[in-house]
Amino acid sequence: MYLVDYHLHPYEHGKNKNYGINIMEDFVNQAVENEIREIGFSDHDEFAHKLDWEAMEYIKNHSPIPLKIGLEIDYIPGGEEEIKNKILKYEPDYTIGSIHYINGWGFDNPAFIDEYKGRDIDQCYQEYFELLRRAVNSGLFNIIGHFDIIKIFGYRPIRINVMDIIKPVLEDVRRRDLVLEVNTNGLNKPVKEIYPSLAILEMAFQFGIPITFGSDAHEAKRVGENIKEYAALLKKTGYKEIAVFNKGEVSFKKI
Ligand SMILES: [Zn+2]
Numbered sequence: 001m002y003l004v005d006y007h008l009h010p011y012e013h014g015k016n017k018n019y020g021i022n023i024m025e026d027f028v029n030q031a032v033e034n035e036i037r038e039i040g041f042s043d044h045d046e047f048a049h050k051l052d053w054e055a056m057e058y059i060k061n062h063s064p065i066p067l068k069i070g071l072e073i074d075y076i077p078g079g080e081e082e083i084k085n086k087i088l089k090y091e092p093d094y095t096i097g098s099i100h101y102i103n104g105w106g107f108d109n110p111a112f113i114d115e116y117k118g119r120d121i122d123q124c125y126q127e128y129f130e131l132l133r134r135a136v137n138s139g140l141f142n143i144i145g146h147f148d149i150i151k152i153f154g155y156r157p158i159r160i161n162v163m164d165i166i167k168p169v170l171e172d173v174r175r176r177d178l179v180l181e182v183n184t185n186g187l188n189k190p191v192k193e194i195y196p197s198l199a200i201l202e203m204a205f206q207f208g209i210p211i212t213f214g215s216d217a218h219e220a221k222r223v224g225e226n227i228k229e230y231a232a233l234l235k236k237t238g239y240k241e242i243a244v245f246n247k248g249e250v251s252f253k254k255i
């Protein structure tokens, strides 16, 4: 099986004081140990100016497995020009478009979890997927990250059916030739599910939408976590290929 882990954060939001070549090597070694055949570093675009691009290039050239340099980019409406300029500046192999804020509310951050209590959950879902749809249609991204992360703390919509609101988003993902990320980090969150859910992935397969994998590891020991298991499961759904990127160009490997 050709397994990839395209969602990795060696910079760890700046928390890791030892950030550098050694940390990056630990990520690569753990990938090899977990039989991951290709990886990608995808630290957040807000830290792009703090990343050690030279060290990443060095590791890329010395890694025993293909290593790509991507960016996970926060999509915020109105920020399109800024994002475009970052992509031109850093020329990542791929961009993961992610939503982490609804009108400034960091809804996936445990520090702001209380905010859910005062909110209409149906409306949270609608606003989240509307933002995601705008990200899909921005033309700025190769991969859509943690598609249904709004479920992170287990809050589910009451009156609306999630499948109804995600369907038009998936249609746009298909129309725009984007790739969906299967992110295993949801298993570590209160929701205890991958992003997106298997039901959404089944619909994505019917639509002909390609997938790739990411653990969202912020430390080396999580690299490749649960990817083999979910790749095997998705093979049963019908998925036979996985998307990889090189300077924005997609190609496919058999899983
Ligand atoms: Zn993210």
Ligand SMILES: [Zn+2]
Binding pocket: 007, 009, 072, 216
């Ligand atoms: Zn991430």
